[in-house]
Each structure stands twice: as structure tokens, then as C-alpha cells.
Amino acid sequence: MVERTTLKRSLGVWAIVALGLGYMTPTVVFDTFGIVSKLTNGVVPTAYLVALVVMVLTAISYGKMVKAFPQAGSAYTYARETMGPHLGFLVGWASLLDYLLLPMVNALIIRIYMESLFPNVSVWIWVISYVVLVTAINMYSMQSTSSVNMILVVFTLVLIGTFLILATFQFANGMGEGTLLTINPLTNGNMELAAILTGATVVAFSFIGFDAITMYTEEAKDTSTVPRAILLTVMIGGLIFFVASYFTQALFPDVSRFNMLDDTLPEIGLYVGGQVFQLIFLAGAFGATFASGLASHASVSRLLYVMGRNGVLPKKTFGKLHPKFRTPVFTIVLTGAVSLFAVGPDLELIASVINFGALIAFTFVNLSVIVHFYIRQKRRTASGTFKYLIMPTLGALSTGLLWSHLHADAFIGGLVWIVIGVIYMLFITKFFRKELGSMDAIEDDSVVSEVFKKKELVVGSTIEGINLADEEIVKN
Template sequence: MEAGQTTSVETLGLKRSLRFWDLVLYGIILIQPTAPMPVFGVLYDKSNGHVTATILLALVAMLFTAISYGRMARVYPHGGSAFLYVGKEIHSSLGYITGWCLVMDYIINPLICTIWCSSAAMNFLPHVPYVAWAAFFAILFTTLNCNGIETSARINALMAAVLGLVIVWVLAASVRWMLGIVNPSAAMFLDPLYNPSTFHTGAVLRGTATAVLTYIGFDGISTLTDEARNPERNVPRAIVLTCLITGILAAIEVYFAQLIWPRGAAFPDINTAYVYVSGRVGGPLLFAVVNGALLLANVGSGMASQLGAARLLYAMGQDGALPRRFFASVSQKNRIPRNNVILIGAICLGGAMIFSYSLGADLLNFGALLAFMGVNGASMLWGWRHSRGRQWFPILLSLGGFLTCAMLWWNLDPKAKIVGTVWACTGVLLWIVRRRFTVLPAQA
């Protein structure tokens, strides 16, 4: 009787309850509908004022990649991620490096949230120095996570709804402001897409490489294949539609912002440029609302990503890829990897003093774009191995995704590529040491 009960429990799997629109909503919440707002000023500066163009160009690359993610989610419907696809279809060692680069993304995300929150807080209390705010937010994230406080799915959904209302308010104020313009020229409405006096291909490509940050998170839908109804059909469609909705919404947000801000005028603070745009159309009230809403959103994102990074390091400690005594240690009180949380908090504090938001964003995209190239490569190889000529069109789509992601990766900030390469080489070294460690005991 007991053996039968045990067997039935062990064979239970995750409940397949998520429908198509549940997956899409999850993806939008994961990305956040205000994704282009924090990075708006950086994109404006890098692209010489062609923010909308960079968002749309990044959308093309992300759609190619979203299609590849969808194809691989069909092949591996029981959970999915970039390192799984690359490890299975290309090589296990490349899958490990892909996962290692994604660990960097998890660590960098709370760092850039610390930088942005510090800049936003200075809009409220400018007399408090940036260093003090950076220390405050790094300690805040660490303290709350050490006490086991997590952001629940309901809080994330509520935050997404609030941010949605803020977006509607900003767009309504922007339209009202535009209607007040006397005799607007047709050229003014084309400037966000193409301004011949400031357009430079290299600048737009550099901006597009950073604009990928707007879409980070759409691939998270692939991890829900075990809980989705009809995952072979719904997961690929949800990934592509989430990416498309994100791109269109982001393009609308930045398009109006570019129309409103005077061409060539400098922003008081490049990190919180969108907040100043909101203040231009909605006055001090909308300035405070947008600044506060984005501040809270980044606090939530920073906390969640810090804890996620801590758990990844914990898993690597358990697996032996990192020193087990430190990284696999768990707090007896709160059952969390306390050492990892504190370590990441220290990295956030130190990084906030050294990194700019722009450099941090490019470093995050370093790992993401490498993972995207890996997924596109895995999709191409799977199509070639299993269907040959019948898969020529999907293979071409995956090739397009690989080439566009490679081009964007090449146009990242050189400093970000140097730091990212050092991180990747460290991962290779750890992998070699780990393999040697596992072989030596067998020989003894």
C-alpha cells in the first residue's frame, strides 16, 4: 500500500494549467511594459537621437530569435532554456558556457537596477550624494533578500497593471501636448526614425545593440513548457507574440518621447531621461509619478534578480563548479543561500561606483546575445539533422537570427566585450578544473 502511494507521488508532474494568453501575460510581466523607459536616455545618446529606429531594428533580431526559441521549445517540451538547447544540439561544453554567461546576466541585472534607482532617488532628494544612494539600494536589496522576502507573482501582476496605467497617462499627456503644436512639419514626425543630419550607421547599430535590453525576458516563457497546455503549439506562439507586443509598445513609448523632447537638447540626467520627458508633458506631478513608478519597478526587479543569481550560484556550488563550502551554504534560519546574496550585494555596490548604466546594460546584453546566437545555432543544426531540405525556410530564419545577433554583439561597447570575455574565460577555466577534479578521484 505504502509502495503504491510512493510510486503514484513520484510519477506526478507539474500541472499543465497555463493557457496561451497566460503565457503571453507572463512574458509581458517578466519583461515589464516600461522596459524602454530606463534605457531611453542611453539609447538617445548612442544612436544620435534615433531611439525608435533602434527599438524596431532590435525587434527584427529578437523576432528571428523568438522563432528559434519556439522551434526548440517544440523539440524539448519538458522545460527549456538556452543552455539546454545549446548543450543538447551543439555540445555540452558550449551549453555550459552559455549557462555561465547567463549567470553573469543575473548578476549584472541587480547592478544596473542599483545604478538606475540611485539616479532616480536623486531626482527626489538631489542633495543626497549618489554614493550614499548606491550604498542604500545595494544594502536594501541584500537585507531584504537575506530575510527571505521575495516578490510574488501577484505583486508582479499588480506592478505590471500599475505601470500600464502610468504608460497610458504618459501617452495621453503626450498626445495632448502634440495637439497643442501649431503647424507641425512632416519632417518632425519622421525624425525619430530617420534624421539625415544626425543619422550614422555605426551609431544606430551601437544603439540597437543596447536596445536589446528592452526585450530581455521573452525567452523565459520557454521555461514554462512543463506547465503549459499544448506546449508544442502555445509556447512558440506565445514567445513570438510577446516579443512583437513588447517591440510595438516600446516603439510607441519612445516615439512620442522623441517628438516631445527638443532635438539636440541635453537631458539633465541621461539615466532618467524619460522621467524628464514625462515632466515636460505632465508637469511636476507626472514627473514624480513616473520617477516613483520606475523606481519601485527597478527595486522589485533588482531584488528578484539578486535572489535569482544567488540561487544559480548555489546550484553551481552544489554541482561542484564553484567552491561548495561557500556557494552551496544555506542559512539555517531562512533557508536561502545567504553567502551568495551578500556577495552579489557587494558586487552591486562596487559595480555601481565603477560602471555606468550604459556599460552595465551592454555587459548584460553580452551574455544575452551570446545565448541568443547559441539558440539560433541549435535551431539550425536540429533542422539540418532531422529534416534536411524540407526545413530550409526555418533554417534560414535561424541563420538570420544568428547573424543579426552576432552583428549586434559586435557593436557592443568594447569595454563590455572585454569584461564579458574575461567572465567567459573564467567559466572555461572553472569547467576545466571541474572536469579534472571529477577525473582524479576515479584514477585514485
């Protein structure tokens, strides 16, 4: 008989919050500032406020669903369990789009960082070097703990705090608005609702990661704290994004000073603190982005492996482990190959494409609350109607509103991806004559199935959790 091992319950509320913040990468607010400032006509903090309201509503719905389904913390699982396997598959397929592209975004940001420091070096050098390094580390597996993640988050917050202090000195010297006591970063004569919503679709990318907290249910000291941790992560992350973007918008009322709008972090560091601070700022952002890249690369490669083991993807290629490394080398290399495309596209387009899948997932999490609690369980008292119908309806409508304001090219690309998913579903089900397997479960009743069901395999999983899964495979 195979001995089954469960994950150690060692994470408190703040450890889980730190993991969520670490995956969100708080410095991304500076990366996308130029893009969003141009889109919103100079009211980036307002776009973050709109996105925060949407994310809070969705975070509340995630909290409800993680209690109902504590062993399957992902949007596609919630949709499958409440609305059927076929719709669940399509929600999962849409989510897979942003899972696959998240590692490429990290490669793209690293490329821009290095390009700003070494403008005469070919971007191919940085992209290939980064992708090869991250792919190799994932092939050999790695170890990480929540303590290391906590250190990374604290360091990032210290950097942002240092930026705020330096910005205050710059205001005293007359830079930008010359004062913090101004409403111009929030509203101005050029502000338009459509522009703010479009900007909010881009900054929604900054929040991706809070939903990954659902996967830590198995490692939480008390599972009842997970919904609280989800909401805390969104609120703290939103506060960081708002304050940082407010200071930055007050320093740079327009984008005329920036040479590269695709990623303004290097220039922001230079203008606010000089070359020394720019290097420190870049080093901190580089480290945070690299860590996020490792986690996202590892997560999506394991997710693809799970889908291969389950037969949703071809088993012979996706469902195999390397005999020596005991890691899903094919899916790791495939993820690396996708990341190589970071040479070409701009950050705005890729962030919008990622949000296409993420916002679909968020919408269906809200709808799942309505179906599960209000329709199936008939919780229709006055309190139940507010919690299980009105609140998630507002969440679904708001995420849907952001989704409708996505970048046009991203919208087209996302719809093409959905069409491919529908065709693929028809193929594997033989036009619905065959049962559709689960995207987050493995067929055989083994320790592999038990381990890979866990949430740590969804995007944003801890590297420690991934390694525990690898170790269980090796042992059994």
C-alpha cells in the same frame, strides 16, 4: 520513499505573457532614451525596430527549442544538448555574466531615480539601502503570484498610456516636432547605419526577459502555448517600446534639454506632465524596477546555488542552505555584494556588458535549432530548410551583428569573462580528463534535483516558483 511534487499548471497564455512583460520592465524605454538618442543621432524608434526584428527571429528559435527540450529552457542547456557539454558550459558562463549584472542594473536605476529627487544626498545611501532591503527580503524568501504581476504590468501600461496622452497635448502646444505626423524620429539627415546598430545593441537590453518564458513550461496549462507566448511577449513588448520611443523622440528631437543622459525618465516625466506626473511616473517606474530587482536577485542566487550543488562551483560555499531560513544565503549575499558596484558605472556600459552575454546566448539558441533539427534530425525538405536552416541562420547572423557593435569596454570586459570561464573549465575538468557536470542539474537523485531542474530558476523566474523550490527542500 520521497514523494515528489510537481508545479501546478495554472498559467494561461496571457498570464505567461504578463510575466514576460513584467520582467522586461516596459518603462526602461524612458531610462535609456537619452543614451540611445545620442548614439543614434536622434532615431531611437529605428534602433528599436532593428532590435525587434532580431528578437523576433530569436524568439521563433526559442519556441522551437522549448518544444524539443521542455524540461530545460535555457540557452546553455540547448547548446549543451546539441553541441556538447564544453561549449554548453561556455554559453552558460557567458549568460551568467548578464544574470549577475541584472540585479546591479536595477540598483543603478533606483540610484538614479533617487538622485534626481534628492541630488544632495550621497548615492551610497540609496545603493546600500536598496541592496540591503532586496538582499534581506530574498534571504527570508517571499511569495508572489502571476495575478500580482499582472496588476503591476497593467499599472505600468496605464502609466505609459497616460504619458502618450500628455505628450499629445504637448504636441498641440508646439513642443518638440509639434506634431506626430513626422518621419524625423525614424530617419533624418544625420542617420548612420553603424550608429543605429550600436543603438540597437543598447535597446536589445530592453527585451531581456522574453527568453525567460521558457521556464514557465512546467506551469503552463498547455505547454504547446509557450512558443506562442514567447512570440507575443516580444511583439507586444516591441510595440510598446517603439510607440513610446517614437512619441519621446518627437518630443525631444535631440538630447540638449536633458541634464542627465544616464537615465532620462525623471526629466521626461517632468517636462511632459509637470512635477505631479513626474512623481507618479517615478513611483510606477520605481515599483516596476524594484519588482524586477527582487526577481533577478532571487533568480541568480538560486542559479548559483544550483551550480554549487552540482559541483560546477565550490559546494561548501555555493551549495549550502541556511539552517534557519532554508535559503541560499551565501549566493544571495554575494549577488547583493555585486549589486553594490551600482555606485560607480553608468547605465550604458552595464547594459552593454549584459548584452554581451545575452546576445551570445541568443546566437547559440539559433545555432542550436540548426544543429538539432536540420543536421541531427535531417529535416531538409523545402519547408524544413526554411524553418530550421534559413530562419535560425538569419537569427544567428543578426544577433552576431549586434554583438559586434557592442560598446568597446563591454566587449573587452566580456572577452575577459570568457577567458576566465575557459580557465575555470580547464581547472574543474583537469584539462578535459574529468567529465564536466551540467550547470542546471543537481547530482543527487532527490526532490531538490527534480525541482531545481525547472526553468523557474533561470533569470526571470517567478518568485512563486522559487518559493516552491525552497519549500520542497524544507519538506525533504
